[in-house]
Amino acid sequence: MHLKSVTLRGFKSFAQATTFALEPGVTCIVGPNGSGKSNVVDALAWVMGEQGAKTLRGGKMEDVIFAGTSTRGPLGRAEVQLTIDNGDGALPIDYSEVTISRTLFRTGASEYAINGQTCRLLDVQELLSDSGLGREMHVIIGQGRLDTVLQATAEDRRGFIEEAAGILKHRRRKEKTVRKLEAMETNLTRLSDLAGELRRQLKPLGKQAEIAREAATIAAVVRDAKARLYADDLVRLRTQLADAARAESERHTERLGLQEQADGLRRRVERLENDQRSEAVDRARSVSFGLEQVQERLRGLYSLAGQRLTLLADDGSDAAGFAPTVTQSTVDDVRAEIDDIAAGLDDAQDAAAEAARAVARARADLDALDVEIAAQSALVSEHDVKIQAVRGTADAANSALGAVRAGVDRQQRALDAALIRRAEAEQARAELDPEVVPEASAAEHAAAYDRAQRDANDLEAKVAGLRERLHAAERERDALSAQTTALGRALDLRNAAADLLAVGGRGVRGLVGDDVKVTAGYEAAIAAALGSLAEGLLVDDAEAAFTAARVAREGDLGVVEIVIAGAAAPDGAGADAATAVAGAVPATEVVIASPGVLGILTRTVIVDDLAAVGEMQASLPPDVTVVTRAGEVATSRTLRAGSGSGRSRLELAAERDAAAARLDEIVVIADSLREALADEQRALTEARHRTKESLSTLRAHDAALAAHAERVNRVTVRHEAAVAECDRLAAGLAQTGTAVAEAEESARRADLALERALAAPRPLLDASAREGMAAEVDAARETEMRARLDIEALKERVRAGEARIVQLEQQRERERAAAAEASRRAVVRRAQREVAAEVAGHLPVLLDSVDRSVSQARVELAAAESARTAITEELVRARADEAAVRERLARLTESVHGLELQMHEKKLHVTSLLERVQSELALDEDVLVAEYGPDQLVPVDREGDGDPFDRAAQKRRLQDAERKLSQLGRVNPLALEEFAALEQRHAFLTEQLADLQQTRADLQTIIADLDERMQTIFVAAFEDTRVAFTEIFPILFPGGSGSISLTDPDSPLTTGIEVAVRPVGKKIERLSLLSGGERSLAAVAFLTSIFTARPSPFYILDEVEAALDDANLGRLLGVFEKLRASSQLIVITHQKRTMEIADALYGVSMRQDGVSAVVGQRVGDRAAARAAASDEVAPVS
8 A cells, every 4th residue: 555646736835736646665855945845745634634724834724725926816725635556455445546635615615535425534534544544643744743752742652653553543432432321321310310200200190090090980980870860851851741742732633623613603704794795785776776877868868869860850862973993804804914924934834845855965975975984084093003003012112122221221330339338338337436435434424313313312301301390380480479369368358457557547567467477387376375466456555556446446447456566575484484384485486576476475385286285284374375386275274276277367477478488489490490491402402403414414425325326236237238239239130131132122023013014005085075065065054044034034924914913803892892881871871760760769668667667676775785784793793702712722722832832841951961961971862761761770789680770869879979079189080091101101211221221331341342452452562662662773873772661551541651762872861952863863763663563554754854964864764765665655855865765756846926836757776866866956857
């Protein structure tokens, strides 16, 4: 393995792309100061992952990009490509040549790539670490690095050996494992806490589950009792509905009978009304009136008949004569003219028939000629079609021949193209990299994603825990706030003292209970000792007390207890009272209050319980009162104890103050939890973002693997397709020879047939006689047309004559009718005169008859009116009967409606009951009655048959079950499910805890294995380095001695390395006392011993021999000769003797535009090298 080439683009002074082709052995880079030689060393360090800008001799990483000169602008990016010959497989990658590239953009973005595939810096470092090229870059010895090596700490020197021995990779793995172990310890602690918390929750939740199970059993009893009561209600409602339906049916039948009776009476009333409205009276009245009118008309007619006779007798003239204008002779003349026209019409029809026959004869001759011409045309067409068919066959054969030949050409071209594609596919397959994307990094991506996901899960658990704690604090805060408010309201209840306090006045301090501050736990005792005084009013002096009493009395405020605050108690009274009961506490010691209140409590002592009093009660001083902390009071003569009394104002006030204090604490806790939750949520957001990024990276890597596999598959498929296509085309081309011969033979036969067809004579076609016959047919048709036109003209004249005859006949008829009308009018006048005379003769007799009829009609009218009066009286009676029946029918109808309303209410009750059953029991009507009806037995136990239904017993059963259910208190209906889920979660967490503990043990084993491996490797590497140092140091320091040792041999994993040197003739204890050349040689000796013990593929030395004289330089070059056998050396130098040992020389110079230029030369032998070194180095050409 060795460096093959390095290419710089835009890196520092190398603005243009510059490539150094490096050879195995020694490559020297020479040039004047400031030309850019050391930039090559920086480029090599940079491309291999150097991250320190100061190490690259810059202030920031952007300084490696070409910054521009006065004549050349700055560039936007810097890129370095390093190509390594991996023919020996030293690098753990399946490529014989590895190209590592690094690109930095001026925007700050950077990219790494291995063989053109984008990767991470970690991938580059891990690829190089297995060959001894670590991130410490001990293989690059830059300017001033030698002093750094000597001045390094013992631990830093250890790092040089570890990097050369490849231990850093194992150390990073150990560090990663330790980080995993630390994270796992946190998870393990969290999991242990969770498991413990679950164990603590299981016991109370188990009790809740038992209560929930018992509640479920009682609820089943409640459900059964309710169902049976509801079923009984439903059956009773159904029975009531059936009874109401029967009653409604009976009353409906009765109602129908009354309805028929009412209808009969209605018909009788209508008949009477019709009789009352009879036309007999009206008719009689009408007859009488009509006869009177006839009488008047006859009298008028008699007068009119006399006047008419007078008028008709004076007019005796007859109608004048009438002379006709149309006679029979006129009609006969017109008929004669029509007959003449009809005779000409017959002649014209005969001529037209003859013309039609001439047309038919001419048409037949023309058709016969057409048939003959068609036969000749068919022969000609048949001849032409035959020639066309033969010509088509020849053309098709020639086309087929051309197509076959073209197909042969296409197949040949396709075969050539397929062969080219096959060659290209074989070349692409041969050049295909077996593995472009390193699969080893997939595990790291997955591990990074798992780590990020675990971090996010841990933060989610923390956020959930903080949120739960915050919710609990907020719930407690709300409860305390409500408790404080409720206690404040309870303390605000009004009484006489509170009313006086509201009125105010001189000397009024407040309420006694508000003035007293009691030590926690003694509230009930002090409240019992003060009694009603705890609710009293506190004033300054006696005058204020009497004033307050007067106000209470005048205002009718009720009884008020008043305590004078300034009334002092006698000294020592409390202590005397305390001696009366052993172990008693004076009440004044647990109270902070005004002197007046303390005076009240002076002779009061407090004990834990009544047992402390015991037999001493009778011997108590009469003025000593003993109270217990529970509020029981004892004197020498009395004892007040028991339970059930409400809490006093002092207890309420103390509870309120405690709740308020706790509320303030909870508010502070909630604020801190809220801030912590916000911080954890921000951290969770960042963790989720990292999880997404790691997942994206993992997916991108998987996509790269898939893309590479797809490329491999695509190249393989393309190669197989090309091979198959070549085989197919070759086989097809071999078969086309026979097809070409057959096509040529078919084309030849078709051409011969075409020649024979063209040589045959073509039939003749003569159609000249047809034009004459067609003209004759047209002439005959014209003659026929003229004849038909003449016929139509004659027919029109006949029609016009006939119409003239009709008109004349109509005119004659109108003239005869006019003459007859004149004769009729004369006859009518004579008849009218005769009628008038006759009427005038008969009217007197008729008038006498009419007078008698009028008298008779008046008598009949009076009789009809009498009959109508009798009908009216009967109608009144019938209407009264109908009204009575209608009233009974209305009452019955109202009764039926009442039953219908009751039925409707019952149905509503049934509907409401069914809705309740559905909502409470979720049972259908039929199922409810069938399974819980009153006819079903009530089960007593699981084996018995059960008892008959008893509604009262079921009510008691329901009440007992509901009372038991209420006695259980609040029941968590989800307790059973929550308990099962919590048990399952506890089992799962226990299992996970065991897995984590096993994983921790595995990680600890891995760490131990890594420690053992690193210790073994380090000890071996140190021993080899120590031996090499003792061998190399005498070479560089003839007669001198040097050694390296461990600072702590008992701790090989943490020990440092000390360097001890002793040049000949000197006794030096500190390395800093060496001269400059000696320091350089000592550092070179230490580094060279590392290079010898654990050789790297290459080393880069930047002017390491600058401070050496010729003697020491010769010794150093001897060491270089020894190293070149196993490693590649790239040396930046100004020394000619160093150039003499080089296998290749590169000269670097600075052009006038500020850009470095490079020329190179491969040295064939040492003589050529010496000749090249004898020249001036400043530029190398």
